[in-house]
Amino acid sequence: MSLTVGRRTLLAVLCAAAVASVYAAQPVLARIGDDLGVPQARLGWIVAAGQLGYLAGLAVLVPLGDVADRRRLIAWHLLLTAAGAALAATATGVWTLLAALVAAGLFAVVVQTAVAYTAALSAPGERGRDLGAVTSGVVIGILGARVAAGALAAVWGWRGVYAVLAVLLATLALLAVRVLPPDTRAARPAYRQVLRSLGGLFRERLFLSRGLIAFFLFASFGTLWSGLALPLAAAPWHLSTAQIGLFGLAGLAGALGAGRAGRRADSGAADAVTGGALLLLAVSWLAVGQASWSLWLVVIGVVVLDFAVQAVHVSSQHLLTTAHPDRTGSVVGGYMIFYSLGSALGATTTTLAFAGAGWTGSSVLGAAFAGCALAVWAFGRRAAAGPHPPAGAPPKEEAADAGPLTPPAPCRG
Known part of the structure; x- marks a missing residue:
């Protein structure tokens, strides 16, 4: 259909x-x-x-x-x-x-x-x-x-x-x-069976790796959007609430521009899209971090950051729903739990970082979360590829859910 x-x-x-x-x-x-x-x-x-x-x-x-x-x-x-x-x-x-x-x-x-x-x-x-x-x-x-x-x-x-x-x-x-x-x-299936299967997803390599990527991805996203008002309302800008709200339009432009990521995923490049977008996410904080002297760099950084977040989000959901076509509701719901927890982490830690080290501290935190997501992606690729893939093995993106994943040492922002 x-x-x-x-x-x-x-x-x-x-x-x-x-x-x-x-x-x-x-x-x-x-x-x-x-x-x-x-x-x-x-x-x-x-x-x-x-x-x-x-x-x-x-x-x-x-x-x-x-x-x-x-x-x-x-x-x-x-x-x-x-x-x-x-x-x-x-x-x-x-x-x-x-x-x-x-x-x-x-x-x-x-x-x-x-x-x-x-x-x-x-x-x-x-x-x-x-x-x-x-x-x-x-x-x-x-x-x-x-x-x-x-x-x-x-x-x-x-x-x-x-x-x-x-x-x-x-x-x-x-x-x-x-x-x-x-x-x-x-x-x-029965609702009880669905809930049991949801718990089983957390033992699958693809689901856990994509969930951890989402956790750090949206922690970085939350660091930006829960903290950006602080430097913009302070000296030297002293922007009003309405003016600060307009920065959301820059985020919209970036996120909507990521629609092409879905087409790339359809062509089998979802994993490559993820890696490239996570690298962009980390780099975007170099521009976002200049809020003390350049609003234009902040706008550029916001556009790139939201583009990267949406590209990773779409490619992850594409891989998960393709791997589990019979239970898309469970897999999307479970994946979004990581999203919610990551968003909450970013929102609560960005204000602490700002209080201790200003917007530079918040920007380092956001970049660190992006680096953690990139590390999880790289680790997942190596684990999926293995030293000697057997003959006739499925492509890397499909083989990624073949077994349990031991996550890397936790990154700390």
Whole structure:
């Protein structure tokens, strides 16, 4: 089966809207705090609530995609995410808001169900292209939410941000039922079997190596986007929140430019794409680290960094869903657990590094995470190739999941 342009676009848009419900609070935290009387020191919990819900959903809800009708699952999860956003828009107390954001984050994992559905619907020679297009929607949601939420809040306040999200998500749920093709799988495993198989993935070489790459990849990504506002708001720039938010557009340009990585993966070059992109990721920090004297170098670095992150992300998902076509939901959900943990690591350590050594410290940290990801990739290639591959062995990218992987010594940023 081949995805039409319209269906591919719908999947990308619903991914953008769902993931935006997790990140929309970031640019309006101060307004939420003023409205609900939340002390500045506790504002971080508002962002953390959605992230915690999302992490739980990856482990519990995404595997349902291998059991239930995916089209209906996508529609229901969109509606429940809309309900969480609507509750957030009407919250009168901080505990209600936190519960609403946990619920929205929990069901926002519809993003990963949509990615797995895309992989299942795509023709083998078009899977990388389709995954690249749909996961671009995820990046648009993550980075675009900062820009859109700031603009909406200026007109309708922070509650208006969540009200618009609720209406958009409910509309997309209806469109998903009408536009997406039915799930025609004849045999589906039991949910208990899927959860057991998810645990088994952590013993596979390909899954573990790609998971560790994702962990360090998104730790580097989180180091940038959770810390960049600090040097930009300080001397000599003193940029406003709205001006800082515009740097998200540079990130969008880079991430969307990585769509060609999916086509390269379709041609069998997914592993080479990963290595080249990780090298770019490490180099990008040389430019990003110059925030104290050149905004143009920061913009260039942001474009290159987000290009590299998206290229690695698409190539990894291409390899994993190709290796496990019968359980794309489980493998994508398990892979994204590494993503969430890495993002959290980057977000929490970048502020510590900035407090101790300024933006130079944060940049060294981000580059170190990139170097760790590159080391895992290089180690995985050597382990997959082996000293003397047997005659008739599968290509390196396919042989990578042939057995357990002993990870290298942990890198420390």
